[in-house]
Amino acid sequence: MRDLIVTLIVFGSLPFIFKRPFYGAVLWIWISVMNPHTQGWGFATTMPFAAIIAGTTILAMLAKPKEVVFPNTGYIWVLIAFTAWMAVTSVFSLGVEEPWTMMKKVVKIMGMTLVVAMLVRTRKEIEMLLWTVVISLGFYGVKGGLFTIRSGGSSRVWGPAGTFIEGNNEVALALVMVVPLILITLPLVANKWGKRAIWVSAGLCVMAAMGSYSRGAALALGAMLGFLWLKSHDKAKLGALLIILAPLALMFMPEQWHSRIDTINNYEQDDSAMGRINAWRMAINLTAEHPLTGGGFEIYNHLIFAQYAPVPEDVHAAHSIYFQVLGEHGYVGLALYLSIYLLVWRNGSWVINHARNIPELEWARRMVSMLQVSLLGFLVGGAFLSLAYFDVPYYVMVILVATRLLVEKTLKERAQQAPAVRVEEAHGVA
Structure with a gap:
């Protein structure tokens, strides 16, 4: 029954995506974040819902280009640069396993993040x-x-x-x-x-x-x-x-x-904690020899740990978004990754400062404040988890940046209306 419900929702929504591509962004986030099909036990668990939604959304965007706006912001450009750099590090990957499977997964996440950013405006x-x-x-x-x-x-x-x-x-x-x-x-x-x-x-x-x-x-x-x-x-x-x-x-x-x-x-007495520290030191040692590109994807294996880890036999995943990016993509990749969050944070601070004491923008100030709280929680907890490519933080950042763009638009409209209001008031006084 669950499989049927999810399937009906997805396929029943496809015509609405062609009518309004933004619905594709909503459906994509729902299927990729909640993964409702995983709650079933039948055919829906293996259905390529994400690919179907992504393909339909892109076709709808091509059919209705007026509803697509490229967000020309620093966040988007650094996100694109980070994705491109991961492709470069994949070429120079040191792991025994080929890195392109993971690269394809990351490209899908970053690509659809860009799609969502191009469709949200109001x-x-x-x-x-x-x-x-x-x-x-x-x-x-x-x-x-x-x-x-x-x-x-x-x-x-x-x-x-x-x-x-x-x-x-x-x-x-x-x-x-x-x-x-x-x-x-x-x-x-x-x-x-x-x-x-x-x-x-x-x-x-x-x-x-x-x-x-x-x-x-x-x-x-x-x-x-x-x-x-x-x-x-x-x-x-x-x-x-x-x-x-x-x-x-x-x-x-x-x-x-x-x-x-x-x-x-x-x-110091916990094996799991010491295993994480061992993985962090491996990333530091590896990057010391390959500071620009790091080791690429798939570096958490006995071969790499034998060369760079203080305890070679204790193979662990990165267990840190920071050491994960450092070990896989070098200092260039880490700089780009941190720049994404820095730019978004500054966008949030800009909204808080410029929306202050403007009643019609109070919603934006409150929203951005909580979005920053959410991102801070991720940045703290992410220090202990390999979730550098987790899609939710990127969607949160898209919401924050979209709010910044909308506030900018509103302030410009207010500035343009202000002279006309002053003229009207002057004539009224006269």
Whole structure:
């Protein structure tokens, strides 16, 4: 039944994409982030829904070029440069496995990120993208939160199989990211019960993140909540809420959870933590010999670790977005990767500064503040996970940059209208 529902939704939506290509961006994010077909057990699990949606969207864009606008921003150009550089490092790959399978996957993610950026223009479209991400990840957060409460926190929360967020660490970080995104939707819901449902959903996502037993997510959660308080427009209310609920959540979790989280303070005695450090040192040593291109994709194997790791037999994945990019794409790749986030962050700061004290742009200021909180959660938690190519942060950045472009447009229109208003007022006085 689930397979049939997902199939009907996808194929039933294709005609609407030709009518309005933006619907293709929404459907793409839903299918690639939520992966609803993985919740079935039949034919839908192997259907190439993503390829069908992507192909239909691109055809629709070619058929209706007036609805496509290339966002000429630094974020987009650096994203393109980063993708191109990954192709270069793939040519000089050091791994025994061919890198092009992973390169194709990354190109699809970056390419469709560009497609989404070219199709979102209005506030309504920005909010639709936001809702799509919130629903896609919030579904697993609510489900995982209820599971954590029901099990008393004794069982771990895992993500959907065969996806970026399959592991407990990965799904936890995704849920840390989605909490501030959920809170953005509060002003978009008028019904008081709807607002309460949003608060409950955010709380369940926090419980699910804790129920993953992920230590990196615990650090990211703490950083995100702290920054959320700093960015809040009602610090007293949110602060009181956190002071009351945080201890209750910690008290709810069992002793085995606290024991695992406490290993952060004694990482030298934890094999998993030391394995990550070994992988980070491998990336540093490899890049010392290949500073420009790094080792390319597929460097986490016995051959590479035998050459560059302090403990050759302890082969681990990068377990850090920063060391992952450094080891795979060198210092050039790392500089481009960090520049993406720096440029987007500056876009957000620009919106906050220029939208201040303008009532019609208050929505943009609030949205961008929470988007920054979401990205900060990812940047902190990503320090311990190999999620450099996880698509959700790129969609969050697209929403932020689209908001910046819309604010710019609004301010220009206000500036153009101001002289006419002053002339009218002058004539009225005369």
